[in-house]
Amino acid sequence: MRIRHFRTESFRLAAIYVALFVGSMAVLSTITYFIVTSAFEANLLQGADDDLLAIRSAYTEELARRPQKAVHEAQEMIDDRLLARDSGDVFLLERGTTRLSGNIAGMAPRAGILRFPNPLAPAGDGAAHVILGRGEFLAPGLYTFVGRDLSAANKAEDAVLQAFGWMMAVSVVIAMAGGFFLSHSFLKRIDAITKTCRAIMTGHLGDRVPVHGARNELDRLAMTINDMLDRIGILMESLRQVSNDIAHDLRTPLAHLRYRLERARNDAKTTDSYAAAVDGAIADADALLSLFAALLRIAQIEAGARRAGIEDVDLNALLTRAADLYRPALDDGAHPFEVVPAATGIVRGDPQLLLQLIANLLDNAVRHTPPGTRISLSTAMQDGRPALVVADRGPGIAEDDREKVFRRFYRCEPSRTTPGSGLGLTLARAIVELHEAEIELLDNAPGLKAVVTFPAVAEATQHRSRPPLATAAKVGTL
Numbered sequence: 001m002r003i004r005h006f007r008t009e010s011f012r013l014a015a016i017y018v019a020l021f022v023g024s025m026a027v028l029s030t031i032t033y034f035i036v037t038s039a040f041e042a043n044l045l046q047g048a049d050d051d052l053l054a055i056r057s058a059y060t061e062e063l064a065r066r067p068q069k070a071v072h073e074a075q076e077m078i079d080d081r082l083l084a085r086d087s088g089d090v091f092l093l094e095r096g097t098t099r100l101s102g103n104i105a106g107m108a109p110r111a112g113i114l115r116f117p118n119p120l121a122p123a124g125d126g127a128a129h130v131i132l133g134r135g136e137f138l139a140p141g142l143y144t145f146v147g148r149d150l151s152a153a154n155k156a157e158d159a160v161l162q163a164f165g166w167m168m169a170v171s172v173v174i175a176m177a178g179g180f181f182l183s184h185s186f187l188k189r190i191d192a193i194t195k196t197c198r199a200i201m202t203g204h205l206g207d208r209v210p211v212h213g214a215r216n217e218l219d220r221l222a223m224t225i226n227d228m229l230d231r232i233g234i235l236m237e238s239l240r241q242v243s244n245d246i247a248h249d250l251r252t253p254l255a256h257l258r259y260r261l262e263r264a265r266n267d268a269k270t271t272d273s274y275a276a277a278v279d280g281a282i283a284d285a286d287a288l289l290s291l292f293a294a295l296l297r298i299a300q301i302e303a304g305a306r307r308a309g310i311e312d313v314d315l316n317a318l319l320t321r322a323a324d325l326y327r328p329a330l331d332d333g334a335h336p337f338e339v340v341p342a343a344t345g346i347v348r349g350d351p352q353l354l355l356q357l358i359a360n361l362l363d364n365a366v367r368h369t370p371p372g373t374r375i376s377l378s379t380a381m382q383d384g385r386p387a388l389v390v391a392d393r394g395p396g397i398a399e400d401d402r403e404k405v406f407r408r409f410y411r412c413e414p415s416r417t418t419p420g421s422g423l424g425l426t427l428a429r430a431i432v433e434l435h436e437a438e439i440e441l442l443d444n445a446p447g448l449k450a451v452v453t454f455p456a457v458a459e460a461t462q463h464r465s466r467p468p469l470a471t472a473a474k475v476g477t478l
Helices: 003-006 010-064 067-083 151-200 215-265 271-302 316-332 351-367 424-434
Strands: 089-095 099-101 111-115 130-139 142-148 311-314 337-338 346-349 375-382 384-391 438-443 448-451
Touching: 010 067, 010 130, 010 142, 010 151, 067 089, 067 099, 067 142, 067 351, 089 130, 099 351, 111 151, 151 215, 311 351, 316 337, 316 351, 316 375, 316 384, 346 351, 351 375, 351 384, 351 424, 351 448, 424 438
Parallel strands: 337 375
Antiparallel strands: 089 099, 089 142, 111 130, 130 142, 311 346, 375 384, 384 448, 438 448
8 A cells, every 4th residue: 555545635524524524423412312312312301201100190189089089099009010010110108207009129219310329220230320210299298209221221332422423433444435536547547648748748649548438527527638738749740840831931032132243253343232232131030030020910819919009990081081091002002992891880899909800800801812803992790799801803822721820930832932022911810819709711712811800899888079190100911
């Protein structure tokens, strides 16, 4: 038996339950003992009272007919009771100090319930013989007493106590054995979890905690740990993919930067040549800085750094503001642009981040559609919730890629020849999740439709007075 079995929480709980059970049994045993004792004594006194009533009745009836024979009638009644008495019954009838009848010696007359050692008890049997009875005066100077020996009741009480004692002892043994079994089972499961965790620490990332299918708390813990390990595996795979994508995306601008600098060192002969090389290097450096700034911004938004800026925002006012800001850029790209507001009311959000969201969705539509493709920005109500919709009539995105494009650096084009870093939609989803909203990419037949659905806002909030939408600073896209 290993000592650690007694140090587990399950064994401690079992020990606490045992202590509570023993305490409860002790209280119950005490109460039961007093109830049984009172019941036995009450039963014995009832028998004594019945005999007293018979003696009194015989004396009273004879006293009415023949007063001189009344005492004799009481004596005969006691003698009759002595002939049929149990071994523990005692009787006494005395006048003054003279014993008239009974099986015990005379005693000082006292009315009421009396207790005293049984003078008729056999010596050497080891039992405590005590007489419990009642004495009363039949007439002035005429005293009678009827009692019962308590030894039989005491034996019954001792038997009850012994039964409770054995029940308590057996219960304690069973409870301790059950506690040890539970402790052993608990430790076995914990050891399995510990073994799995240590195996994962040594590199066996595919190991999982065994689940027994009992659906108890340890199974729920095991399933939670397995879900956590699965999630960690997904995150590690995503991190590996992100690392590969970062390396791939950084390699091109770094190679360009090195090439420009090397060419400036070897080939540039004039100030203009050096200036052109430096300008190109600065552009490549800016692209790298923009990439890292985007990653930092995504991390800040995912961490909830901008949650303090949440306020009531009129979605249609935001739509108008975004259209004013980005219509020139869309016109320059030869993309017909339309704005379709609808009655949507108020949403809770950060105006600057929501403008960034619209900018990224519009930029994604511009980058991946040919010139002349119509792009629309609209609001709508979907199932009682306000929604923002950016739609185009371009080539769209394959259904299998619609969820993947939200990952960092993911591109539907493996060759990565188109401009961009693959972070625009990642930032868009981060902003959406910060606002506890949902974003979904749908088929626009043809083209792509990005639908951002916000949580429903109470009607009282829609009519609350609110400050005008702050003027948005110029927001760059990714």
